[in-house]
Amino acid sequence: MSVDSYVLLTPGPTPVPPEVAARSAEPILHHRTHEFQEILTSLREELKKIFLTRGEVLIFSASGTGAMESAVVNLHSPGEEVLVYACGVFGRRWAEIAQAFGLSVRLVEEEWGHPCDPARLASELKKSPSVRAVYLTHTETSTGTLCDLKGLTRSVRESAPEALTVADAISGLGGQELRMEEWGLDGVVSASQKGLMNAPGLAFVALSERAWQRTAQARLGRFYWDYRRVRKFLAEQQTPFTPPVSLIVAQHEAVRMLLERGLENIWRENARMAVAVRSAVEKLGLSIFSRCPCDVLTAAVLPDSVDGQRLVRHLREKYRVSIAGGQAALKGKIIRIAHMGYIRRQDLERGIRALAEALSELGWRGSGDQALQVFRELYVG
Amino acid sequence: MSVDSYVLLTPGPTPVPPEVAARSAEPILHHRTHEFQEILTSLREELKKIFLTRGEVLIFSASGTGAMESAVVNLHSPGEEVLVYACGVFGRRWAEIAQAFGLSVRLVEEEWGHPCDPARLASELKKSPSVRAVYLTHTETSTGTLCDLKGLTRSVRESAPEALTVADAISGLGGQELRMEEWGLDGVVSASQKGLMNAPGLAFVALSERAWQRTAQARLGRFYWDYRRVRKFLAEQQTPFTPPVSLIVAQHEAVRMLLERGLENIWRENARMAVAVRSAVEKLGLSIFSRCPCDVLTAAVLPDSVDGQRLVRHLREKYRVSIAGGQAALKGKIIRIAHMGYIRRQDLERGIRALAEALSELGWRGSGDQALQVFRELYVG
Numbered sequence: 001m002s003v004d005s006y007v008l009l010t011p012g013p014t015p016v017p018p019e020v021a022a023r024s025a026e027p028i029l030h031h032r033t034h035e036f037q038e039i040l041t042s043l044r045e046e047l048k049k050i051f052l053t054r055g056e057v058l059i060f061s062a063s064g065t066g067a068m069e070s071a072v073v074n075l076h077s078p079g080e081e082v083l084v085y086a087c088g089v090f091g092r093r094w095a096e097i098a099q100a101f102g103l104s105v106r107l108v109e110e111e112w113g114h115p116c117d118p119a120r121l122a123s124e125l126k127k128s129p130s131v132r133a134v135y136l137t138h139t140e141t142s143t144g145t146l147c148d149l150k151g152l153t154r155s156v157r158e159s160a161p162e163a164l165t166v167a168d169a170i171s172g173l174g175g176q177e178l179r180m181e182e183w184g185l186d187g188v189v190s191a192s193q194k195g196l197m198n199a200p201g202l203a204f205v206a207l208s209e210r211a212w213q214r215t216a217q218a219r220l221g222r223f224y225w226d227y228r229r230v231r232k233f234l235a236e237q238q239t240p241f242t243p244p245v246s247l248i249v250a251q252h253e254a255v256r257m258l259l260e261r262g263l264e265n266i267w268r269e270n271a272r273m274a275v276a277v278r279s280a281v282e283k284l285g286l287s288i289f290s291r292c293p294c295d296v297l298t299a300a301v302l303p304d305s306v307d308g309q310r311l312v313r314h315l316r317e318k319y320r321v322s323i324a325g326g327q328a329a330l331k332g333k334i335i336r337i338a339h340m341g342y343i344r345r346q347d348l349e350r351g352i353r354a355l356a357e358a359l360s361e362l363g364w365r366g367s368g369d370q371a372l373q374v375f376r377e378l379y380v381g
Numbered sequence: 382m383s384v385d386s387y388v389l390l391t392p393g394p395t396p397v398p399p400e401v402a403a404r405s406a407e408p409i410l411h412h413r414t415h416e417f418q419e420i421l422t423s424l425r426e427e428l429k430k431i432f433l434t435r436g437e438v439l440i441f442s443a444s445g446t447g448a449m450e451s452a453v454v455n456l457h458s459p460g461e462e463v464l465v466y467a468c469g470v471f472g473r474r475w476a477e478i479a480q481a482f483g484l485s486v487r488l489v490e491e492e493w494g495h496p497c498d499p500a501r502l503a504s505e506l507k508k509s510p511s512v513r514a515v516y517l518t519h520t521e522t523s524t525g526t527l528c529d530l531k532g533l534t535r536s537v538r539e540s541a542p543e544a545l546t547v548a549d550a551i552s553g554l555g556g557q558e559l560r561m562e563e564w565g566l567d568g569v570v571s572a573s574q575k576g577l578m579n580a581p582g583l584a585f586v587a588l589s590e591r592a593w594q595r596t597a598q599a600r601l602g603r604f605y606w607d608y609r610r611v612r613k614f615l616a617e618q619q620t621p622f623t624p625p626v627s628l629i630v631a632q633h634e635a636v637r638m639l640l641e642r643g644l645e646n647i648w649r650e651n652a653r654m655a656v657a658v659r660s661a662v663e664k665l666g667l668s669i670f671s672r673c674p675c676d677v678l679t680a681a682v683l684p685d686s687v688d689g690q691r692l693v694r695h696l697r698e699k700y701r702v703s704i705a706g707g708q709a710a711l712k713g714k715i716i717r718i719a720h721m722g723y724i725r726r727q728d729l730e731r732g733i734r735a736l737a738e739a740l741s742e743l744g745w746r747g748s749g750d751q752a753l754q755v756f757r758e759l760y761v762g
Binding site: 061101 | 389391393394395396397402405407408409410411413414415442443444446450454477478481482483580581601603604605607621623624625626627628697703
């Protein structure tokens with residue numbers, strides 16, 4: 001990275017390690033060669049260690065939303081009832097997708113910033129015992145909130161045992177504890193550009209055996225996303241359509257690096273980064289938006305006097321620090337700072353320093369020195 | 382490229398120029414920054430010069446098949462009748478997709494190796510005057526055949542004026558004449574990894590105004606592919622979902638290089654390469670499979686005594702030359718050699734030399750020296 005390159009602290013895309021970027025620029029391999037098949041097969045095996053499942057991990061040329069859509073169209077027939085339990089923009093997306101495909105959607109929501117609650121889910125499911133699936137979010141990126149997927153999945157198993165549990169783990173996978181098989185999840189979708197340290201363009205899906213059985217009954221129209229076709233091709237180490245070979249080769253390197261660090265070590269380190277970032281932004285006089293903050297990003301509430309869109313733009317233009325603002329109803333009111341994947345201590349230090357200066361330039365006084373000091377005390381990387 | 386890297390002569394993915402690969406490895410930009418928006422906007426404008434349309438070009442994170450599916454789900458309501466006119470594997474794919482989404486598909490086929498015929502299309506349309514769209518292929522990659530899209534589109538306009546004409550130009554766009562607006566096409570889909578000299582992972586779609594109107598009436602379920610949402614976001618230089626930023630930055634460079642060479646110059650050069658390659662493989666004692674060969678790849682029939690799958694493997698393993706074999710009914714019977722995008726004279730020379738040697742090692746005698754000589758005479762690049 002050149003000196004004047006951005007510090008990318010957005011919750012996706014996140015920075016890509018130079019080793020990973022270099023792999024993506026290697027001469028293109030044809031996808032039906034032995035070399036590529038070996039990489040693909042190895043990547044699929046290693047992704048299982050990230051999803052913590054023994055089941056197949058499918059890889060699509062798509063954004064994370066594509067993987068979400070793929071789950072809906074592979075698991076349902078027209079008119080089926082599903083429950084979406086949302087606490088932010090991305091949770092709601094499940095409902096928008098299911099509605100677009102003619103499912104009957106029961107949308108249960110928590111106030112933004114609050115996590116989804118296993119007890120409430122259990123009681124909601126008693127009112128809708130026939131739902132075919134429950135759609136959840138692991139770390140809700142729009143509010144920086146962690147949902148208790150383990151508890152939520154248990155609620156589904158106990159209160160609606162026939163329903164599948166499917167989670168969007170696009171920003172959380174690889175960054176914060178998620179044990180797909182042990183927790184009993186039936187579907188987990190994710191993408192390449194957050195905790196998995198790659199450029200955007202790959203989407204991932206893992207299913208339980210129960211969910212695989214459902215794909216045989218599901219009658220929604222599908223072709224590009226058809227899991228049955230993908231699995232048939234994977235049995236011969238192939239993909240049905242031309243895969244994004246350069247991104248797959250790069251992902252193989254990124255996953256290798258992650259596993260070398262160790263998944264649980266990464267979870268622990270992200271947790272320490274999260275504590276340090278939260279404390280630092282509090283020292284700047286901001287408050288943490290979420291009641292149950294996740295470890296992969298921090299959403300902080302701005303004072304009324306500071307326009308969040310202006311702050312984000314100012315940080316980018318003057319300090320070359322890219323953070324995210326709020327979405328939908330939170331536009332202009334919060335900022336979001338990622339700490340996952342390849343984001344490192346020095347990136348966050350530069351981000352916190354720039355944030356302190358930018359806030360003071362926009363008329364807000366918080367202590368930048370104290371913020372940096374508390375960050376360093378809490379997170380010695 | 383290192384000395385022992387592959388010569389990639391497959392009809393997708395094709396080689397990526399080093400300048401383009403280097404751009405893809407640059408530090409990741411956030412997609413909501415001004416820098417990225419400028420690149421995206423410029424790319425969209427330049428793609429119009431490749432599609433030869435004034436209409437919007439939409440960009441998806443997907444393979445080319447995703448773009449095909451997107452056209453079907455955005456242009457139709459359940460049960461509508463469409464006509465698919467196919468002359469190979471990829472033409473048939475239109476029918477498979479349309480069937481998967483519950484359309485009533487009339488599949489008209491030419492024998493493989495023969496092109497689709499405007500006169501036959503006109504007479505077929507007289508039997509099905511109510512079809513809502515006709516799906517075509519520009520250069521059929523499975524057989525190396527060019528279809529006369531200009532004539533075929535005219536047939537649709539004259540015989541079924543209400544029907545849209547939509548073409549798969551995945552392997553042909555940028556490589557062989559295609560004038561979307563002038564010829565009256567309503568939809569053209571393509572992808573990044575063939576004539577457009579980028580890695581796979583981007584899919585493109587352009588629509589006529591008539592087709593845009595159809596998207597408002599179409600009732601098939603869609604979310605990820607929903608053109609209306611994409612256009613709404615593009616109006617603010619945004620994309621609805623995280624775009625594959627590294628591939629888009631690289632595509633911007635590749636399209637710039639193509640336009641610098643000039644679209645018509647590229648068409649002419651590919652035509653010269655095609656003539657030279659066809660003559661060279663004939664000198665090797667093979668015959669050209671297609672009755673109407675396209676300029677972007679050559680499909681050649683192998684003698685009965687040579688197993689095509691073995692030949693392709695042998696070329697790859699011993700000579701590090703990647704060409705494609707036949708698909709479906711043509712498996713083992715033909716080989717396919719691309720000459721488009723960033724494939725250069727020296728790549729084709731190395732390919733022809735290797736092919737001559739590999740054929741002789743598999744017991745077939747053709748004159749490698751004569752083949753190279755005729756190639757050089759016909760194509761001085």
